[in-house]
Amino acid sequence: MPSAGLGVERFDIERQAARDTHDVREVMRVTPLVWISLGLVSLTISVMLAGSSLVDLVPNHDRQVFEYRRDLAEALAVQYSALAARDQIETIQFAMETLAKRNHEISSLALLQKDGSIVAQVGAHAQAWVQPPGEQSTLQSLQVPIFSGDQPWGVLQLAFRESEGSDIDRFLSDPWIRFLAFVGVMGFIGYLFFMKRTLRQLDPSGIVPTRVKAALDALTQGVVMIDTRDLIVLTNDSFSRAVNKPVTSLIGSDLGTLAWKSVTPTDSLMVYPWTRAIMDRQSLDNIPLIMNRSDGDQRKFIVNTVPIMDDGSTVRGALVSFHDVTELDRANSQLKDANSELEASRVQILQKNQELEATNTTLHVEMDQRKKAEAEKEKLYQQLMNASRQAGMADVASSVLHNVGNVLNSINVSTDTLLKTLKKPMVGDVCRIASMFNEHQENLQEFLTVDPKGKQIPSYLGLVAESLSGSHQTIQGELDSLVKKVDHIKQVIMSQQDIARAGNIREPASAEDLMEQAVVMALPEPEKCHIQIVRDYSAVPMMMTDRHQVLQVLVNLITNAKNAMVEHSGGTRRLTLRIGVLSAKAFAQFEVIDTGIGIKPEHLPRLFAQGFTTRKAGHGLGLHSAAIVAKNLGGTLHGQSAGEGCGATFTLELPLVVVEAAA
């Protein structure tokens, strides 16, 4: 059984063969119609011919011509005999010539006398004239006897040219024949068309019982019954719906004339499965066919065909069932699309998986490396911590040394003073007087009153007592100052231990006292360095602050100012100390202004950096620790200079009101 999957070549050959058979069948199919039409035409023509012969309906063409020619000849005969009676032969001759010229049908004509002599003639009459029997005339040769009174006088003979063309031409040019031919052809076409329409319009389904029709309509499949000419004899509603055409218009039409298409778009459909089934007398199953409906929709059917045989095993037609698989097909192709998409995404997922695996491996490696790096970092961090702790300790140590060094300077000065006071010669003199008293124990009174040396002792002792009490006061003062300075050193060391931490002891302090104390510590003997001190103090209320830390800052500032001025060779050395209140900010302001070497503009931003110094003996710690202290106290420290040689101004601002957070 042939199927849709045949080889292309074999299928082509089969198609060609099928097409030939189909053409023959086409002719065969038309023949009965043609025969019927031909029969009807013959009948019509026979009736017309019979009618014509019975009723003499149609006039004979030749006879008409003959009658016309006879009338003409008779009229001429009358005219010429009259002229001959008057002996006007020339006029006859002239009239004959004129006639022959004007009437081309006339080959020749002659007027003869009774004895046969020619009175007048035109054309080669002797050759043209064919004598009919007796006195009769034919179509070509007409003769009219002329009488003079009762006696025959002569005869007028007219020879007509035979009409041109063959007998067939003449036959065909006969209007009656033409009319019959016209009726025959038009009648044939008309009958054929009429018969075709009539046969088509005859509804064969009328003979199908209603129950059978209802049963067919109940089927979901389209069912079509065709005859051997593929004309639809019967169909059901399902098929009508599927092809979008009413049943009435389908009945009698050729099933193949619906717009069928092969499933493979390149092949044009040559032979329909039902045609093949009828030809092969074999049922044909599962042939896919596509139909383009008039509404533009395209439906796909699976076609099964069973040939219908009669008892004598002659094929009478075929039963064709159409299973509409359009939706199924669409769903199928959607499924296919989805499947291929799924396949594509599966491939993508696989790729992604591989990539992920690769990334995972890289990640593992990276993680290992990172862990190692972490461990190393931790180690380094520990080392750094140790290093920075040591560095921090070194910082604190050097800062302590620095600040303690500042105080020690002034302690040196105090001790110097003490030593000088103690080394005064009067102490030695008192010792000598004591030993003199020992020598003159027995005669002490005599010694004091008589001895010249002894006499001077009482007044001298008065002087010594006076001097000693002065020295005592100096020593007392210096010792007080020493105690204060030692206390400051203690505080410096304590404060340096936790310099970064706030929360030191706050106590009421006078800004003026702080400044003065700082000057004594930093610059105890200004005149020695030829420094003039200018004080510009405004009234500042008592403030709560850490005295020692403020002192530390101010001592640093004044020491730096002194160093800057000592280094600066020319000009006056003037140190201006200014105290005031920034009313808007509620800050106390301490300014240390000098006329020293000044600061280069490029150094200004680095002043407070740890280790920044321009001095040989410097450490670069003073301003750094001072700035930290100022910040811890809730204040600020600024440095200004108009440039090299222009001196510098350092400003410390501290909050006047105690800040709770810092308390």
Ligand SMILES: Nc1ncnc2c1ncn2[C@@H]1O[C@H](COP(=O)(O)OP(=O)(O)O)[C@@H](O)[C@H]1O
């Ligand atoms: N009053 C000033 N005039 C000029 N330069 C100053 C003054 N005060 C500080 N400087 C500059 O700031 C630097 C840092 O000062 P400081 O931190 O106290 O360290 P050191 O005094 O050990 O150099 C000094 O070396 C100096 O260059």
Ligand SMILES: [Mg+2]
């Ligand atoms: Mg310094």
